[in-house]
Amino acid sequence: MFRDQAIETIDRAALERLQLQRLQDTVRRVAAHVPFYQQKFAELNVTPGDIRSLADLRRLPFTTSADLRANYPTGLLAVPFDDALRLHTSSGTTGKPKALFFSRQDVDNAAELCARSFVMAGVVKQDVFQNMMTYGMFTGALVTHYGAEKVGCLVIPAGPGGSEKQLMLMQDFRTTLIHATPSYALYLATFIEAHGVDPRRDLALRKAFVGAEPYTDETRRKIEEGLGLEVYNCYGLSEMNGPGVAFECAQKHGLHVWEDHFIVEIINPQTGEPVRDGEAGELVMTTLCREAMPLLRYRTRDITSILTTPCPCGRTHRRLNRIAGRSDDMLIVRGVNIYPQQIERVLMAQPGVGRNYQIVLDGLDEMTIKVELAEAGFEAKVEQLMKLQNHLAEKLRAEMLVKPQVQFLPPCSLPVSEGKATRVIDNRKL
């Protein structure tokens, strides 16, 4: 199903012409109205007239989250304050948030891209959409709310939490779609089961849109199993309108990114240079249609790669692979870029070990992965432990291209935390 078949299946040459025209327009507007970009252009000795092809994109400056904070609250506004229709913020763990302004057209475009994404995943007017994301300054709930209304769904702005109320709404209004974070969707599945509700028998759920936190395919399967529905992976970030940037189609193999609204680049986060197609790197995005606050080459810090093969669904907009991690978390060991999520994936697929781990770097790039042994991994034989250890080290080597030492620890001996600080202990003397 298509919402806008002409644009969704536009041929690549026409799409690239459209991108160039919109990029040139965006560059002209920021050069005329945004002092931050005026200064950057002057530093790089680049003018709007220099952008003659999409390859010239690389002459433009990056924009970072630090730039957004430094220009808080209105420094990056490209239209008069009066023409801004909505303000969202993206939370920061420290200091000021990032302020993101939307014009009337921006609000409408963001909703339209969500509507396009929903229809791509098979949403129809008859669906009942229960939105379990946080309403408020965060883009996650409001943008999808308007998107689902555009499709014509009945939208229930339930917000997060309050699982008894969520269940009541799902039962009373025959909810068919939900939108939630992976952690809440998993919790909801447990809650429903504990209340004796069989989702397949008692509820009308069809699909879940799950995003806002990175998650694995295994988590997807658990949510699908527990809630009796199909999970669609969605990606967005407030700096790029929020949700609706990239969604899965029915193939569920990569997320189509709407290239008539965004230019995507994948770069090496260290050098800023583009990586080869298909190689993993940091996602960098440029807005093409945004009026109130256009952003050039925004460093998302999310790590992914581009799938360039044509999608059987017929859409020509390229796909992003599932987000592999954050470039902030990246380690460099023996010259190789490593993300903690890679290690997590290997551990999760290995019976006999827990999911909690610690990465210790010592001396000259010696890497040790400490992992808690699980009961199922213990056969009371040293040889078996050594075998498991070698097997795991080999799996990790295949994933990371660096062979670490693996060290088993008793359960509950590592601190439980998601943060980089406790996951990675860097004692290297380089």
Added chain:
Amino acid sequence: MNDVKLVAAFAENKPGQVAHFTAILANANINIRWLAVASTGPYGVMKFLVSDPELACHAFKHEGLIAKLVDALAIEVPDQPGRLHAVAECLARQHINLDNASGFIANNRAFLVIEVSDHAPAREVLQQHGFRILAQNELPL
């Protein structure tokens, strides 16, 4: 007839580890007859022959440790030279691998504790050769 049960636990190879385990057993009022440690680098496996293996296993798990019961054969032998050799030779002839062997003396009686690759044939061949295999409740614990 039941095999003797050992309690095996996963342990880190660092100072204080044996004390950590023995404290748990002492608090549960469990008598230790025999202990074997097998380690490789930073960790290893400790095996205990105790008065109450089920309780000991439960006590370890209660403290968040990984433990399980494993089978062993306990053989009463005369306390004189050549007895372990006789057992080993008997198993060797049947191509049964001897994983672990040690012994202890209690009440002027000598006991061998062995772990083998395959218990049932080991028990059979040893009994055929007149060795006395003990059940858990026959051990002087």
